[in-house]
Amino acid sequence: KAGVTQTPRYLIKTRGQQVTLSCSPISGHRSVSWYQQTPGQGLQFLFEYFSETQRNKGNFPGRFSGRQFSNSRSEMNVSTLELGDSALYLCASSLGAGGSETQYFGPGTRLLVL
Amino acid sequence: AQSVSQHNHHVILSEAASLELGCNYSYGGTVNLFWYVQYPGQHLQLLLKYFSGDPLVKGIKGFEAEFIKSKFSFNLRKPSVQWSDTAEYFCAVNAVLFAANNLFFGTGTRLTVIP
Numbered sequence: 150k151a152g153v154t155q156t157p158r159y160l161i162k163t164r165g166q167q168v169t170l171s172c173s174p175i176s177g178h179r180s181v182s183w184y185q186q187t188p189g190q191g192l193q194f195l196f197e198y199f200s201e202t203q204r205n206k207g208n209f210p211g212r213f214s215g216r217q218f219s220n221s222r223s224e225m226n227v228s229t230l231e232l233g234d235s236a237l238y239l240c241a242s243s244l245g246a247g248g249s250e251t252q253y254f255g256p257g258t259r260l261l262v263l
Numbered sequence: 264a265q266s267v268s269q270h271n272h273h274v275i276l277s278e279a280a281s282l283e284l285g286c287n288y289s290y291g292g293t294v295n296l297f298w299y300v301q302y303p304g305q306h307l308q309l310l311l312k313y314f315s316g317d318p319l320v321k322g323i324k325g326f327e328a329e330f331i332k333s334k335f336s337f338n339l340r341k342p343s344v345q346w347s348d349t350a351e352y353f354c355a356v357n358a359v360l361f362a363a364n365n366l367f368f369g370t371g372t373r374l375t376v377i378p
């Protein structure tokens with residue numbers, strides 16, 4: 150079974166631009182979560198989607214948003230990019246929501262904001 | 264709020280040495296606990312998890328962890344490390360009450376195994 154895939158793998162943007170990242174979960178998985186990984190803050194939860202609905206959101210500004218499609222694929226968008234948004238963005242999928250699920254992580258999208 | 268502490272930032276061991284990585288969390292309710300590993304150039308992989316039952320859980324590649332509720336700890340152990348265990352290890356927790364997949368991660372421990 151194919152793992153979680155994320156596109157693109159690398160991205161360079163300038164301040165003020167916006168970016169969209171994509172995540173395809175493992176086949177059959179309906180929950181997708183997004184995390185931001187930086188050297189300073191470590192891994193931080195962004196949001197979780199299940200059945201096209203956002204179930205949880207982390208402590209990030211409204212510039213960070215996401216959505217999930219009927220095939221469980223998910224996208225996250227960051228508007229008005231800031232230098233501090235440079236990070237590795239990880240997507241994780243699981244069979245269901247509810248907390249007691251193993252999350253499988255993708256390779257991440259590395260975003261550099263100049 | 265939930266938080267996780269991993270006090271060892273970088274651990275250096277020789278092959279065959281025993282390993283114990285500390286993990287403490289702060290949350291008074293019932294939790295699910297995880298250890299993930301990130302090998303160089305690879306993505307995060309689940310090593311083991313604890314949801315309920317036997318507090319001693321065994322994972323892949325000879326790793327195990329013990330949940331001690333009274334100490335809010337979930338330390339990772341391996342009796343004899345190999346060079347291939349060189350990686351970064353992350354402890355993570357979520358609260359059962361919130362029934363949510365949002366994991367709170369520790370800052371990670373980098374393990375270097377010297378052949």
